[in-house]
Amino acid sequence: MGGLGFHANSKWVGPLRSHITWEYISKPTSFFHRCMKQKYGNWPWVADFKRGDSTVWKILCDGANSLACCVRWKVCNGRDINILNHTWIWDRSIALWPTYCDIAALEDRTVSDLISPAGDWDKQKLLICFGEDRILEMKIWSELHEDVLELMKIPIGSTISAMVYNSSFLGEDDPCCAILKAGLRPRVRMFWWRVYKNIVPTNSWLLARGFDVDVKCPMGCNMCEDLNHITTDCKQLMEILDILDSWGLYTPRFADFSALQVALEENVKSKDIGMKLYCLTVYHCWLNRNAVKHGKEVSTQVFMAASILESLNQDGLLFHLEQRDTVQSFGLCLHSSWCPPPTRWLKINVDGALLRSNAGGIGIVIRDSYGKLIVAAGWSICHWDSTQVEMMAIQGVGKLIAEWMYELNGVIVEGDSASVIEHMQNFQFKELWKLQLEDWDKWN
Ligand SMILES: [Zn+2]
Known part of the structure; x- marks a missing residue:
């Protein structure tokens, strides 16, 4: 309502149920899942119900309808994934890109048709169907046993229900x-x-x-x-x-x-x-x-x-007046909230940004206590989740650390996503940090 974010109560039902559905989908080995699977099949996306279907199943299906816009497939063998209607390339289904390919030829086919018996992408078929082979960039998760759904955005600092709820009001923009x-x-x-x-x-x-x-x-x-x-x-x-x-x-x-x-x-x-x-x-x-x-x-x-x-x-808007080393007049710092770190410290500013087209970039700037530039670096990437891009930005710092920096008293890392920074504080221990870096290497 009017841009303040009040919506009808009924709009919460689906998103709240989507949390239960995600619990169900993400734990296929649970007793409950195995029982339901026997009667209703693997996936809670069904068009209509039969008489006598259980209420629990109906609730799961209702949640699944809301959840659909927030999950994507990790391709393993592609048998469960519909080429056109499911989301497996970045964060959207091909049905939403009508000019991208020969729709008629792909109707009702599954992604497994595009994978060779050896388990790699079939380049020839990709060229025939799409006219290009950029899908080769998509990872095939051969270590999995079957196709798996994953959440499109990692829910750091928010719940699945909140994520689903927000995504159903994207694009609604009030002038106020x-x-x-x-x-x-x-x-x-x-x-x-x-x-x-x-x-x-x-x-x-x-x-x-x-x-x-x-x-x-x-x-x-x-x-x-x-x-x-x-x-x-x-x-x-x-x-x-x-x-x-x-x-x-x-x-x-x-x-x-x-x-x-x-x-x-x-x-x-x-x-x-x-x-x-x-x-x-x-x-x-x-x-x-x-x-x-x-x-x-x-x-x-x-x-x-x-x-x-x-x-x-x-x-707290005049906070930079109180920070040390900032002896500039008020007029000079009107447009910037950056302030230098203490002596023998470095300040690392990181940022990740993502366009709706999935093109994005990561930027890192390191400065010393005089505000002097030490290193600046940037990478361009393709992704769909802005939270993960922010995390990759922070992990990118590891690539710029030089030996002499370990002699300093400390560093301050500044980013613009509070929940990501909070999450990264869990990685004070070097071993965990290294694991994350390996993840990062995948993208480079
Ligand atoms: Zn007046």
Whole structure:
């Protein structure tokens, strides 16, 4: 609903059941699985039920329908995998790429038809069916006994149900998402959400709903108080922003609310602190405006500017002012949250990114306590799970470590996925770390 992520209760049923289904699928040797398999077969994806089918089986099948978009096949012999409709290349089924191949020739065939008796991809057949042989890159898991389903994304920091639930709302993007992603505190966020939905009781809003009010702005601007006015135009707002500017905290200005919306959309990526300050100022002006309407005294502009800075400080947004070695003025660090590590430490920044087309990249930058660049490296990869790409990015650090670095006091690794960093902290022990590196080598 409206971008806040509230959905009907009924939409949770399938995702909650998908957790049970995954338990069932991933433990084929369990007693329960073996019993059910005798009567209903191996896979809980069936079109319709017979009379007398057990309720448990129906629940498993319902969960399976929701789970389907979040699992992919590990190819072993390909007997269970439908070439067109199942997901076995990256994270999508060929049926979703209609121009990719000769659909008629592949209808109702299984992946086993593309594998030679020796257990490798049959290059000739691939060329005939697809006109190219890029499928050769897909790994055949010959060490398994049969085709196995795996989760498309490793559920680090989330549950399977949450993953399935989220994936059913992909692509739904409300215009107000820009403001929800601006990193504001809940109260301020809710205020802005209401501004986007035009449900803020400004005087002109009240008048339009039949209330007998004076539409003029109570701050003495002699103008109609509407959304444009309170978000971009009010005298009080402008004066506070000018005061902030004079303190060296530069904030943007906008012609009207729609120009502000455009800027907020661009801000989703850059997360400019000036923009955040602007949003906060509009919120505080609104609070003060209401106080005035209810007969309280008008706060002075300087007092308000100071309290806005105070609340920004509580957000921890000025944290880089407190970090050591950062003796730059506030204006210089407006656009960057990077700060140097302590003396004789290194800071390693890692990042992995993935496009919808499965093309992606890993980047690593190592700097010393003076901010001097030591090493920078990058790799391009093909994958479908952004969490795994972030993990590969951190594992990539191992490739850049030089002998002299062991003499230092320590390193700080910075990435942008909290759950991955938390997961990697389990690998403090070298042996485990090495195992992970072998995994990484597969991709290079
Ligand atoms: Zn005004």
